[in-house]
Amino acid sequence: MPTPLVRSLPVVTAALVALALAPVAPGTPEGAAPLNGKVVVIDPGHNPRNAGHASQIAREVDAGTLRKACDTVGAQTTDGYPEWRHNLRVARRLARILRARGAAVVLTHDGRRPRWGPCITKRARIANRLDADAAVSIHADGHAGPGRGFHIIHPASVEGLTDDIAPASGRLARDIRRSFRRITGLPLSDYAGSRGLHRRSDIGGLNLSDVPKVLVEAGNLRDERDASLLTASGFQWREARGLADGLSAFLTRLPRLVE
Secondary structure: OOOOOOOOOOOHHHHHHHHOOOOOOOOOOOOOOHHHOOOEEEEOOOOOOOOHOOHHOOOOOEEEOOEEEOOOOOOOOOOOHHHHHHHHHHHHHHHHHHHOOOOOEEEOOOOOOOOOOOOOHHHHHHHHHHHOOOOEEEEOOOOOOOOOOOOEEEEOOOOOOOOOOOHHHHHHHHHHHHHHHHHHOOEEEOOEEEEEEEEEOHHHHHHOOOOOOEEEEEEEEOOOHHHHOOOOHHHHHHHHHHHHHHHHHHHHHHOOOOE
């Protein structure tokens, strides 16, 4: 079937447009493209090479309501499996599913480009410049205390900053919570948020977004039960399916955010 098209975006780099125009997965039947015309930005948390660029990622940037480090190296399991690997693998699987459903998909990084980061400011800017219909940041937590399960972080309403996207982001969070729980079987977090949702005003990638956006903490890498699932390739496909179904529900049911 034809490659999904992105709106005219003169301010977006050629590289981003090329990513957005990636072909639909082979074998997609005609008419099975419910997300045709939708643009989704996937933000895999952290970067494989952040550890080698400590000074760059430590630089403080404006995160909307506060100043924060440009990026971090992320969490890891007790035996050293890095969060970035989980995030990137789930992101690639999610991109494949969404493209098969007709969406134009952009990743904020692919593990090779850029060499580090990008900073939380640029991650948000990518979705903003594309005027994306939705954006999702994929993470896995490193909570040191007892606790397991997933939670979805969505932006609090901050006047002049996120008040325009907070309601839609909250709906996106609820859609993903429902499908992610159903597909993965993971429990809702018992240590963060409430019933799997956590409204926050200190997450730069959400504060700086002009499009509906959430951050998914897919589980706790420091918990042996969660870690055994999150590091398994087959389970990462289930995570991707859960995210894709939530995004699809949001994008097909709700009208596009009007500025």
